[in-house]
Amino acid sequence: MMTFHQSSFRLCEGWDIKCAVMNLKDLSKRPSSLAFRVTILVGLTIFVCLTFISLMVQQSIAQHFEEQDADELNEVFLAVKRKLNTAYNEGVAPSSILFQAVSGHHGVYYLVKNKDNEVIFSSESAVLEKYPGDTYEIEQITPSMLSLFFDGEHMLRATEITVRIEDGNSQTHYQVIVASNMEFHMNYMEDFETTLWGIIVLSGAITILAARFAVYRGHSPLRRLSRKIGSITADKLDIRLEPTEVPVELANLVESFNAMIERLESGFEQLSHFSADIAHELRTPITNLTTQTQVILNQPRSTNEYTDILYSNLEEYERMSKMVSDMLLLAQTEHGLIKPNAKRIDCQKEIGELIEYFELLAEEKHISIQLIGHKITLMCDKSMFRQALSNLLSNAIRYTPDNAEVTVSTQIQDNEALISISNPGNKIPDIQLSRLFDRFYRADPSRKRDGQGAGLGLTIARSVLEVNGAHIQVGSDEQATTFTVIFPLRS
Numbered sequence: 001m002m003t004f005h006q007s008s009f010r011l012c013e014g015w016d017i018k019c020a021v022m023n024l025k026d027l028s029k030r031p032s033s034l035a036f037r038v039t040i041l042v043g044l045t046i047f048v049c050l051t052f053i054s055l056m057v058q059q060s061i062a063q064h065f066e067e068q069d070a071d072e073l074n075e076v077f078l079a080v081k082r083k084l085n086t087a088y089n090e091g092v093a094p095s096s097i098l099f100q101a102v103s104g105h106h107g108v109y110y111l112v113k114n115k116d117n118e119v120i121f122s123s124e125s126a127v128l129e130k131y132p133g134d135t136y137e138i139e140q141i142t143p144s145m146l147s148l149f150f151d152g153e154h155m156l157r158a159t160e161i162t163v164r165i166e167d168g169n170s171q172t173h174y175q176v177i178v179a180s181n182m183e184f185h186m187n188y189m190e191d192f193e194t195t196l197w198g199i200i201v202l203s204g205a206i207t208i209l210a211a212r213f214a215v216y217r218g219h220s221p222l223r224r225l226s227r228k229i230g231s232i233t234a235d236k237l238d239i240r241l242e243p244t245e246v247p248v249e250l251a252n253l254v255e256s257f258n259a260m261i262e263r264l265e266s267g268f269e270q271l272s273h274f275s276a277d278i279a280h281e282l283r284t285p286i287t288n289l290t291t292q293t294q295v296i297l298n299q300p301r302s303t304n305e306y307t308d309i310l311y312s313n314l315e316e317y318e319r320m321s322k323m324v325s326d327m328l329l330l331a332q333t334e335h336g337l338i339k340p341n342a343k344r345i346d347c348q349k350e351i352g353e354l355i356e357y358f359e360l361l362a363e364e365k366h367i368s369i370q371l372i373g374h375k376i377t378l379m380c381d382k383s384m385f386r387q388a389l390s391n392l393l394s395n396a397i398r399y400t401p402d403n404a405e406v407t408v409s410t411q412i413q414d415n416e417a418l419i420s421i422s423n424p425g426n427k428i429p430d431i432q433l434s435r436l437f438d439r440f441y442r443a444d445p446s447r448k449r450d451g452q453g454a455g456l457g458l459t460i461a462r463s464v465l466e467v468n469g470a471h472i473q474v475g476s477d478e479q480a481t482t483f484t485v486i487f488p489l490r491s
Contacts, residue, residue: 035215042211043204050200058193065185066143069157073178074141076102080110080176081163088165088172095120107181109156115173127151128158128177135175137162148182155182221246229257237265277440281323285316326456330439333463340381340468347376347419350386351408358393366403369393373410376417379490384464389419391457392483396423399481417487428476436474437462 083101087094098112098121109123111131122128133147138161145159158179165172225246232239240258243251296309332338348371355369362369378385396406400423407422428436440455462472470487 038215039212043208046207047204054196054200069180070141070143073180076108076110076178077141084174085165109179111177113175128179131158131177135160135162157182285320289313289316326460330460330463333467340384342379342381345378345382347378347410354389362397367400369406371408376410378487380468384468388461388465391461392421395457396421399425415489417489419485420482422480422482424480427478428481433476
C-alpha cells in the first residue's frame, strides 16, 4: 500500500510537471524580443544583399569568361578559315596545312569536315565528333553561339560553323567545330565561389554580432527609462520623465507616459478626496444614530418616545441609503459600467411630466415652473434623461427664493438641442461656479443639513448626461443661475 508521503510526493511531482508545461506554453505564446527581431532582420537583410552581390559578381565573371572564350574561338575560326581558303585556291589538301592554322593558343581544339561530312582534320586532345550543338553560318562567333558539352574527358565550350569557299565558278563548303577547354575556368570559379561564400558567411556573422551589439547599445535608453519608471510608486506620482533626455524616437512614448501618470495622479487625488468626503458625510449620520441610541437607552422611555426615535433614525438611514446608492451610480457611470439604452424620446413630454412631479414641492415655497420653447426629439436613455433633469429641477427649486419662478426652455441651435433650467437668485461667485459639479460640494454650506441631499445631485446629472453624449454648462449673473444641457442632434 502506498504511504501518505509517497502519495504526496507523486502529487507534488505531477503538479511541478504541469506547472512546467504551462510555463513552456506561456513562453511559446510570448512574442520574441525586439533585440532578436532586429538582429535577425539585419542578418537576413545583409545575407540577402551579400548573396545578391555575389551572384551578380559570379554572373559578371562567367559572362567575362564567355566573351573571352568567344574572342579566342573567333580567332581560331578565322585562322582555320584562312587555311581552308588557301588550300582550296592552291589546290592542296586542307589536312596538310590545317595543323598550322593555330599557334599560341592553349586548350583550344578544332575539327573540320568536308561537304561529304568526312573528318579531314581533328585535334588530337578532344573528341569533337560528339558535339551535339547547332550549326551556324556566320562570319564571327558571339557568346550566344557557344554551347557546353562533355567529350568524355573534358568539359568544352564549342560551336559549329559552316564555311563556304568560292573560286570562280566553283564552290565548296566545310563544317568547322571550334572548342575551348573549360576546366581552368571551372576550377577558378569553384575556388572563387568557395572564397566568396566564405567571405559572405564571415561577413554575415560579423554583421550579426555587430547588429546585436548595436541593438543592445541602442536599447540602453529603454533600460534607463525602465529603471526610472520602476522607481515611480503610489507616493511618487509627481515624478515626470524628461522627453529631452531620451532619443527622439522615445519622446512620444515619454510624453504619453507622463500623460498617463498625470491621469493616475489625478485619479488618486480624486479617490483620496472622494474617500475623505464619504467618510465625512457618513460620520455625521452614524454619530447621530449612535448618540440617539445611547441617549434613549440610558433610561426607560415610553412607547411614543421610542417610536419617535425610531422614525428619526429611519429618516437618517434612508438618507444614508440614498447617499450610498448615488455614490454607486456615480462610480458606475464614471467607469463605463452602465451602458445607455438610447431611444427616441419627446423632450417636451418628459420635461412636462417632471414638472408635474415637482409641482407639490414648488407649491410649498410658492414657486411656479414654466416650460417654454419648441418640441425636440432626442436619442438618449429615457431613465438617465429623467434622472439628470430631475436633479437639475430639484436643485433649481431648492435655491429659488419664495414667490419666484423657475424657467425651463428648449431650443435648437447649430444642430444642437439646448435645454436650459434657470432660477432667480444671487450671483454665484466664479470660484464656486467652477466647483458646482464636484462631489459633495454645496455652494451654500448653511444648507448642508436641511435634508435636501448629500451634494451629489449635480455630479450625477453631469455624469449620466456625458454617458449619453451630452454635456452641461452653468452660468450665473445678478438675476439668475442657468444650467444648460447640450445634446448633439442625431439623425
